[in-house]
Amino acid sequence: MRPAPGAQPPQAPVPHAPYPPGPTAPHAPGPQALPAPAPQASHTPGPPTRPAPGAQPPRAPGRQTPAPPGPQTPHAAGSPTRPAPGPQSPHPPHPQSPARPGSPSPAPVGPPFSRVPGADVFDVLRDAPAGVDFTPGRPDLSTFPRTAWLRAERAVLAGLSAEHLGYGDPRGAPALRRAVADWLARMRGVRVEPDEVLIVAGTAQALTLLHQVLRADGVDAVAVEDPGSLGGRQHLRNGGLDTPPVPVDDHGVRVDALRATGAPAVLLTPAHQFPTGVVTSGERRRELLGWARDGGLILEDDYDAEHRYDRPPVPALRALLADRVCYMGSVSKLLAPALRIGWLVAPPRYRAALVDAKRYNDLGNPVLPQLVLARLMESGGLERRLRLMRRRHRDRRDAMIAALAEHLPGGTVHGAAAGLHLTVTYPADVPDTEVAAAALARGVKCQPLSWHRQLPGPPGLVLGYAATAPGVIAEGVALLGSTLRELS
Numbered sequence: 001m002r003p004a005p006g007a008q009p010p011q012a013p014v015p016h017a018p019y020p021p022g023p024t025a026p027h028a029p030g031p032q033a034l035p036a037p038a039p040q041a042s043h044t045p046g047p048p049t050r051p052a053p054g055a056q057p058p059r060a061p062g063r064q065t066p067a068p069p070g071p072q073t074p075h076a077a078g079s080p081t082r083p084a085p086g087p088q089s090p091h092p093p094h095p096q097s098p099a100r101p102g103s104p105s106p107a108p109v110g111p112p113f114s115r116v117p118g119a120d121v122f123d124v125l126r127d128a129p130a131g132v133d134f135t136p137g138r139p140d141l142s143t144f145p146r147t148a149w150l151r152a153e154r155a156v157l158a159g160l161s162a163e164h165l166g167y168g169d170p171r172g173a174p175a176l177r178r179a180v181a182d183w184l185a186r187m188r189g190v191r192v193e194p195d196e197v198l199i200v201a202g203t204a205q206a207l208t209l210l211h212q213v214l215r216a217d218g219v220d221a222v223a224v225e226d227p228g229s230l231g232g233r234q235h236l237r238n239g240g241l242d243t244p245p246v247p248v249d250d251h252g253v254r255v256d257a258l259r260a261t262g263a264p265a266v267l268l269t270p271a272h273q274f275p276t277g278v279v280t281s282g283e284r285r286r287e288l289l290g291w292a293r294d295g296g297l298i299l300e301d302d303y304d305a306e307h308r309y310d311r312p313p314v315p316a317l318r319a320l321l322a323d324r325v326c327y328m329g330s331v332s333k334l335l336a337p338a339l340r341i342g343w344l345v346a347p348p349r350y351r352a353a354l355v356d357a358k359r360y361n362d363l364g365n366p367v368l369p370q371l372v373l374a375r376l377m378e379s380g381g382l383e384r385r386l387r388l389m390r391r392r393h394r395d396r397r398d399a400m401i402a403a404l405a406e407h408l409p410g411g412t413v414h415g416a417a418a419g420l421h422l423t424v425t426y427p428a429d430v431p432d433t434e435v436a437a438a439a440l441a442r443g444v445k446c447q448p449l450s451w452h453r454q455l456p457g458p459p460g461l462v463l464g465y466a467a468t469a470p471g472v473i474a475e476g477v478a479l480l481g482s483t484l485r486e487l488s
Helices: 121-127 146-158 174-187 202-216 230-238 255-261 282-293 348-362 367-378 381-407 432-441 470-487
Strands: 197-200 222-226 245-249 265-268 297-301 325-330 342-345 412-414 421-425 460-464
Touching (some): 146 367, 146 381, 174 367, 202 297, 202 342, 255 282, 282 297, 367 381, 381 470, 432 460
Parallel strands (some): 222 265, 265 297, 297 325
Antiparallel strands (some): 197 342, 325 342, 412 421, 421 460
C-alpha cells in the first residue's frame, strides 16, 4: 500500500530484540524451494521487449550522504542500506539511460535504494523508468472494464436526480453501502448491515481515520507483521503510533510474540500476508481470536483476499469476532487504485467517531463514482471481472515461478497461490537493496524485501506479476538472475 500524498516520513524504529522461536502447527505448507535449472546454452538474456526510455530515477528531495560500508548482512527495513564498494559522492549519480544486459558492472546503489525509505519512496520508485515493472500490488490496469464502467455510468446519469449532485452522506452513498454489504456477505463471509459500512478513499484513508480515533481512545501502539507492509507502517507512524514488529512464520503472525509486545492493537493481512504471501492457518487464527477476546483489537486489512487461485478464499477474521475487529477492504486490486474507493467496518464503539473523522477529513467520497461502482457490483460486472482476473493472474504467477526456477536456482518462493505478487529469498550474501538498484539500472523495477522489515532476516525481492505478460516476466526474471550472479 502506498503512503498517502503528503504523509510525513516515518519515525526511526526503536530497536527490538529478536523473539524466541515460537510453536508451529504440523503439516503447514512451507516455502517453495526452486529446483535446479536444466543445462542451458550460454547466452546473454535479451533486453526487455519494452525498453525503458529516458533517465535513471529522479533524485529524491534533499541530499543525503551514504552510510559507510558495512558487513554484508541482511538489514531490517528502515535501516540505512550499504552503498556499493568504492568511493561515493554525496550527490546522486548523474541521470543516464538504464544499462543493457551484459553491462560490464552494475550501477552503484542510488535513489530510492540509497537511503532510509521516506514518505515519498514509493512515488520516487513509481516515477523511475523501467522496461519491466514488477512493482507489487499493481493489477493489470490495461484490462480495466471501460465498456462496463461507461455503461454503468450512463445508466446512473440517466436516472440521477438533482439532489444526488449535492453534498452526500459522509458515510458513503446508501446504494454503495448496500452493495458492499452484499459483496462482503457473499465473497468474504462478513454479514453486516449497510449502516455499519463506512466508505473511504482506500485502505490508506481507513488507517488515517483509525489512528486518529484510536489515539483518542488511549491506544499508543499498533503492532505490525514483520516482514510487513512498509506503507502501512508509515501511515501508523505518521499518526504518532508506535509500531512494534511481530515475526511472521509459515502459519502467520506469531501470537506469543504479539503478546510479548504489550501492544493493545495489531495490523494484520491474514488472508494473504504482505509480503510473504502466507495465509494464516486455522490454529493461528484461533490463537489470534483468543488474544482479541482478552482485550486486543485487530485491524484487518483484507489484502488480496479475493485473489486465491487454488481453493476458495478463507473467511475474514471479521466474520468470526465482529466486536474486536476493524475490517478494511477496497477495489484497488479488483479494479484500479485510481478510483480511491474502499470500506471500513468497525466495532460499534468506534463507528460514530470514525464517521466524524471522515466528515471533517473530506465530507465524504465523491458520490458519482460510488453510484457507478454500486451499479457495477449489483449487475454482477465486478464478480465477472474477478473470475477473469483470477485465471489471468494464475497463469502469470505460474510463468514467474517457472522463470525463477530457471534463472534464480537456489532461491525460495514464499506464500500461497494467491494475490498479485510473490516473494523470493536467495542465499547469496548480497543486500537486496543492491540487487534492486542494479536491476533498475538494467530496466527492471522491483522492491527489496528489507524495505518491509524491522527485524533482521534474509535478503529477498518482492515481485508483482499481475500487470506483466508472461513473456515479459521471463525476460525480466532473466535479467534479475544475471544481475544477482554478477553481484555474488
